[in-house]
Amino acid sequence: MITVTYIISGRTTLEYHRMLVDYSCNRTVVRKTRHHSQFQLFIKMEIKSVLIVDGVGPVCADTLTSHGISVTTKPKITKEELLKEIPKHNALVVRSATQVTEEVLAAAKNLNVVGRAGAGVDNIDVNAAGKKNIMVINAPGANAMSACELTCGLILALARHVVPAATSLKAGRWDRALYTGTEVNNRTLAVLGLGRVGREVAVRMRSFGMKVIGFDPYVTSEQCQEFGATKVELSEVWPQADYITLHMPLIDSTRSFINKEVLNSCKKGVKIVNVGRGGLIHEPDFLEALKEGKVGAAALDVFEEEPPKNPLTLEIIQHPAVVATPHLGASTKEAQVRVGQEIAEQLVNLVKPGTYKTPLAAVKPSN
Ligand SMILES: O=C(O)[C@H](O)COP(=O)(O)O
Numbered sequence: 001m002i003t004v005t006y007i008i009s010g011r012t013t014l015e016y017h018r019m020l021v022d023y024s025c026n027r028t029v030v031r032k033t034r035h036h037s038q039f040q041l042f043i044k045m046e047i048k049s050v051l052i053v054d055g056v057g058p059v060c061a062d063t064l065t066s067h068g069i070s071v072t073t074k075p076k077i078t079k080e081e082l083l084k085e086i087p088k089h090n091a092l093v094v095r096s097a098t099q100v101t102e103e104v105l106a107a108a109k110n111l112n113v114v115g116r117a118g119a120g121v122d123n124i125d126v127n128a129a130g131k132k133n134i135m136v137i138n139a140p141g142a143n144a145m146s147a148c149e150l151t152c153g154l155i156l157a158l159a160r161h162v163v164p165a166a167t168s169l170k171a172g173r174w175d176r177a178l179y180t181g182t183e184v185n186n187r188t189l190a191v192l193g194l195g196r197v198g199r200e201v202a203v204r205m206r207s208f209g210m211k212v213i214g215f216d217p218y219v220t221s222e223q224c225q226e227f228g229a230t231k232v233e234l235s236e237v238w239p240q241a242d243y244i245t246l247h248m249p250l251i252d253s254t255r256s257f258i259n260k261e262v263l264n265s266c267k268k269g270v271k272i273v274n275v276g277r278g279g280l281i282h283e284p285d286f287l288e289a290l291k292e293g294k295v296g297a298a299a300l301d302v303f304e305e306e307p308p309k310n311p312l313t314l315e316i317i318q319h320p321a322v323v324a325t326p327h328l329g330a331s332t333k334e335a336q337v338r339v340g341q342e343i344a345e346q347l348v349n350l351v352k353p354g355t356y357k358t359p360l361a362a363v364k365p366s367n
Contacts, residue, residue, distance in 0.1 A: 046112060192245070215233070286316060301325045
């Protein structure tokens, strides 16, 4: 065991105590000090061998190996292979494809940490990890700009029918009248979830002349104004929004957020963009609303099940009013370098304290 130090910046005393409750349970906290607004937790962690899956960029492996940490890379791994491989490693690095379930964690006899090379941790059973003293870390802001830029591109693509018009032209047609669009200028965009991605979307779409309203229980009206959005109650979102874009995490309270009741309260023909998580939309209700024309158009990058196999999801994807992409929000060269690097640096810091300035982004279990 090696004793390491990491610093968590700017946490309140309350949050600090929660961290202690979360991590002292795994006997990793051996000493604590408080200095100004920063707290130091001294942690014992052993990371000799790391398993990297899901096509995490090579920078992650290169950084780890340059610090003498052994790496096994398996871009695509089945559940059976993972169950066989995981006992050999002290750390696992994933994107969103690999499901780090209770069963996987139970097999992970030597695992100390799961690194999510990205933001969303809904594919990781964080509570089960907490119970097994396995820390979960992520790279929360590292791919936010890429997700934001895809969102903005999809809003504009919906407004101007870019995808169906291009497909039609490739098929030999010249349908100018059919693809007459609408300007986004002066339209109302509702941004649901004003975290790292949502607020960047708000700033950019404001510059297109959109009126941006937003909802996020953790963001104040004043904070909203800083990125050009007006905070409104949810009940005010539905009748006002011409476009709705989803950027909240998938947790119990946000699952099926866009459902029949909500869709019935929206303007007829509302356009919906989802670069967040598939589970935010109740897919059966959504398909019905598409068929009835209540949803005028949608751009979906994420699905309840990925890759989608459910016939209902496939029907949504095939619907003429839908533009669908295969979870590409974070798939840019820049984002993949950043997420791979950030996770690697956090792991290195856990064995060689203070090597990098990257702060530890530990995800707290909720129970
Ligand atoms: O949660 C995220 O970080 C994004 O959805 C990206 O997921 P990915 O790493 O699987 O592309």
